[in-house]
Amino acid sequence: MKRLIAISFLSIYLFSTTEMYQLVKLPLLVEHFMEHKKAKNKLTFWEFLCLHYTPSTDKDSDYAKDMKLPFKTHDGCTNATIAAFVPHNFSTEIHKPVTSHSNNYPLLDEAFRGSSFLSAIWQPPKTC
Template sequence: MKKATAIILLLVYLFGSTDASQLLKFPLLVEHFQKHKQENAHTTLFSFLKHHYIDDQPFDDDYLQDMQLPFKTPDVICMTLPILVPAPVTLFTPVIELPREDYQVVNDGTPPYRLPDVLLQPPKSVSALLS
């Protein structure tokens, strides 16, 4: 049952969205070839195909029949356009927590940028120094 379903779905696809449906016009090709063969007994299959598919098609008495032959005119029945929907993209940056460390301050004196203030002070009196 699965095989039959697969074949049916394949045929529906082939005849619905490709030019395989043109093969259904094959009996018209045979009938038209027989008509040309009756008109001219020297017509070969190759000359018939060359006349109808390779040479320029003149607008003659059987022009409408010529245009009904397979692969003469495009039959746009169904046009499929595959649409690919990409999976949603999630961007994230992992948060890396660094371990918290306590640092011991070794130099607790005057910062280097404050040294000129300490060195360059006005002179003090001797009594201020003794007290």
């Protein structure tokens, strides 16, 4: 049930705020292709798309039908704005007291501190 609701909300959102509503016009594309196919028997679907979607299209007798095809016009563009209203008397209170902990870490033993015999390594070599 949750999946169905999520898919329906996603569909409503995509169809209202993007160009996906143009997919509803696909039956018009098929119908218009069939009309052109009756007029020219050897017309392929690719030639039909090139005829209608290339920039060099001229205004012909069925220009009004051509403009109803999917992705020919950009009408119905919307802008979705979500506004969150915060009331004027909005206040928050923290009920949990904040406590600070001081950690006293033990110091290292004297045995682990550096001794002077380690500094003897960094001397120039001596000759025998």
